[in-house]
Amino acid sequence: MRRKKKQAVAAATNVELNIMPFIDIFSLLNTFLLFTAAFVSIGLLKVQVPYLSNAEPDKAPQRSLEINVSVDSTNVDLRTRFSSPPYQARESSYATTPDGIADFHQALLALKQDNPKQDLVTLYSDDGVSYKLLVVILDAVKVDSSQEYDETKDNNTLFPKVVIGSVLL
Amino acid sequence: MALSGDSNEAISLPIMPMLDIFSILVTFLLMSYSSDPISHDPNPALTLPDSITTVSLDEVPAVVVSKHEILVNDNKVLSITDGIDDKDTTQGAIYPLYQELVKLNTTNSNYSDAQAKDDSKVSTLTLEMDREHKFELMRMVMLSAQQAKFVTFKLVVSKEKARSS
Numbered sequence: 001m002r003r004k005k006k007q008a009v010a011a012a013t014n015v016e017l018n019i020m021p022f023i024d025i026f027s028l029l030n031t032f033l034l035f036t037a038a039f040v041s042i043g044l045l046k047v048q049v050p051y052l053s054n055a056e057p058d059k060a061p062q063r064s065l066e067i068n069v070s071v072d073s074t075n076v077d078l079r080t081r082f083s084s085p086p087y088q089a090r091e092s093s094y095a096t097t098p099d100g101i102a103d104f105h106q107a108l109l110a111l112k113q114d115n116p117k118q119d120l121v122t123l124y125s126d127d128g129v130s131y132k133l134l135v136v137i138l139d140a141v142k143v144d145s146s147q148e149y150d151e152t153k154d155n156n157t158l159f160p161k162v163v164i165g166s167v168l169l
Numbered sequence: 170m171a172l173s174g175d176s177n178e179a180i181s182l183p184i185m186p187m188l189d190i191f192s193i194l195v196t197f198l199l200m201s202y203s204s205d206p207i208s209h210d211p212n213p214a215l216t217l218p219d220s221i222t223t224v225s226l227d228e229v230p231a232v233v234v235s236k237h238e239i240l241v242n243d244n245k246v247l248s249i250t251d252g253i254d255d256k257d258t259t260q261g262a263i264y265p266l267y268q269e270l271v272k273l274n275t276t277n278s279n280y281s282d283a284q285a286k287d288d289s290k291v292s293t294l295t296l297e298m299d300r301e302h303k304f305e306l307m308r309m310v311m312l313s314a315q316q317a318k319f320v321t322f323k324l325v326v327s328k329e330k331a332r333s334s
Contacts, residue, residue, distance in 0.1 A: 048321050138220070
């Protein structure tokens with residue numbers, strides 16, 4: 001009896017955890033994750049082009065603000081006017097530098113604050129403008145930097161509807 | 170385990186550092202694992218523009234405008250290495266692209282009863298384009314798509330964090 005106990009104690013002291021299956025699982029998991037990992041996160045910017053519709057026009061169109069943005073390689077022009085008198089037309093110009101675009105974005109934030117229901121911007125671009133710059137302008141128009149991003153809410157859009165007017169004009 | 174020749178002494182390989190590295194790597198990969206609904210590798214022949222958008226990709230791009238060619242569903246439509254030839258343009262649109270997009274819209278409509286009933290219904294097109302291209306080319310692509318009844322575009326961009334400015 002005593003001998004058996006001694007053998008059991010000796011066996012217990014020599015116990016080693018078999019970690020090979022653990023390493024196997026880790027290796028497989030690592031391989032799978034490395035192969036499927038997407039290191040570039042891809043996003044979308046939704047825009048529209050003008051088109052003819054056979055839908056009936058509004059019978060009593062309300063007075064609304066029209067926001068037009070014109071882009072060339074060096075400047076972004078912001079023009080606003082109301083659809084019916086008094087038009088209160090305004091125009092401002094910004095450079096396409098980071099500071100200029102930040103000022104342009106601030107002007108759009110102020111516009112949104114004054115006209116919270118307004119959601120449409122028409123964008124006109126010069127043929128020589130690079131797609132890279134156009135995306136920066138679209139970001140300034142569409143993404144509301146004043147709001148803390150919350151992925152459960154759609155609260156980070158400034159002007160969600162952007163129509164690229166110069167596609168047809 | 171290996172046995173040394175003379176003393177029969179067991180030599181064990183220290184695997185704990187390797188386990189540590191594996192644990193850290195697995196944790197990092199799991200944390201950075203993308204939860205986007207669609208995983209898509211951009212065309213290697215183009216560079217996407219950076220954007221601070223928070224909207225994730227929800228469908229694979231149908232039209233890809235790389236540095237040298239235009240593809241529709243991975244099929245080459247036109248080479249643009251030397252610009253676009255006048256014979257390929259009609260009323261400001263790229264005719265071969267227009268033809269492919271008409272086919273694409275017809276195929277899409279066959280899968281959608283609502284669109285099949287209403288011929289005037291317009292569709293959405295996902296566009297992946299190199300960031301160095303000029304708006305002139307983008308306008309021609311959009312005009313071709315517009316004539317094929319695609320009026321809403323989802324521009325594929327590379328997501329970055331909000332700019333500090």
